[in-house]
Amino acid sequence: MNIDLTNKTAIVTGSTAGIGFAIAKGLAQAGATVVINGRTPAAVDKAVAAIRQAVSGATVRGVAADLGTAPGCEAFVKAEPSADILINNVGIFGPQDFFEIPDSEWTHFFEVNIMSGVRLSRAYAPGMIARQWGRIVFLSSESALNIPADMIHYGFTKTGYLALSRGLAKRLAGTGVTVNAVLPGPTLSDGVEAMLKDTAAKAGQSIEDAAAAFVKAHRSSSIIQRAATVEEVANMVVYVASPQASATTGAALRVDGGVVDTIA
Template identity: 80%
Template sequence: MKIDLSGKTAIVTGSTAGIGYAIAKGLAQAGADVVLNGRTAAAVEQAVATLAAEVSPANIRGVAADVGTAEGCAALVAAQPSADILVNNVGIYGPQDFFEIPDAEWTRFFDVNVMSGVRLSRAYLPGMVERHWGRVLFLSSESGLNIPADMIHYGFTKTAGLSISRGLAKRVAGTGVTVNAILPGPTLSDGLEAMLQEAQAASGQSMEETAAAFVMKHRPSSIIQRAASVEEVANMVVYVASQQASATTGAALRVDGGVVETIA
């Protein structure tokens, strides 16, 4: 199978590092024109330069905008009014006990993890429908099904993403536009590496070994018994964004290493 996204414009939110950057790279390698996004101009410029060096030739640009706000979403749309592929990847997470989470933190998680995708899908989907082709992907998480007791506010937002993606798929039924959700499990991203640095230094193991130990302690149902790579998550996204995945819509597609204990 050869995936060719030449002539397609893809926007990936929160794509200056981690899973988002890997997705942007995968889409660029498949021939798409890619728009990177992050909150700061410095981070966006660095990511654009790095990606341009890694994938050549490629048409890559960046837009600095905080899509966790209505103003930031509007700024992104103003800078890039049209897209064929929208990857709603931006997200925040962090453990916090339910009884210590203030209202403001619930609102912040909802704005970044949920409303960014709502606002951008509302902006870009009509154009896709008019052109009879488009792909919208929401980065959910296995935590949207296995709600973590120490991150209830995060799990709630990832469950919301599943609802929105399924409902939007129905809303644009028969138009040639697909909407899907991707559910990564524990993934060796920049964020996880930063969180595990102290443990790795203490253990003397490699980062991959440290991450595997973390997975087996906190997600013992993992079947692959390790963290996924960001490239493994990106591979699923690139396929679902392709013409070859035209019959896949309204789906929750897991790249969770088998963490979720269900056969469906």
């Protein structure tokens, strides 16, 4: 399958590292003009340079903006007023006991993990409709279905993305714009590598082996029995963003290694 996104502009939020960076790189490899996003100019510039170095002839630029705020989203849209592909990837997570999560933290998670996608989809979808082609992808998580007891606020936002993506797909029925959610499972992102670095060093393990041990201990239903790579998640997103995925919309597409124990 030859995915060609030449002449398409793709925005990937939260794309200076991890899954977001891998998605941006994959879209650039498919020929898209890619817009990198992060909160600081330094991080954005570093990611842009890394993709230019990795992908010969890549057309990539960046916009630094905090998309967890309405003014940040407004500034981003002002800088990039049009897009053919919108990947709503930016998100935050972190374990915290339900009884210790204050209202302010619930609001913060909602603003970053939900409202960033709402605001940007609302801004870019009309242009996609006018062009009769577009792709909107929400990065959810297997935690949307397997709500973590130690991250209820995080799981809540990822379940929210499933509702948002399905509802928006219906709203855009017949327009040529598809809307889907992608659900990664345990993934060996930069954040996970940092979390496991000390554990791996103490056990004399590679990061990959430490991640596999973590999956077996904490996501025992995993069928692949290891963490996915960021590239494996990105591959699914690039496909969903492609012309070849024109009949896929309103879907929740799992890249969870089989963690969610269901055939539906």
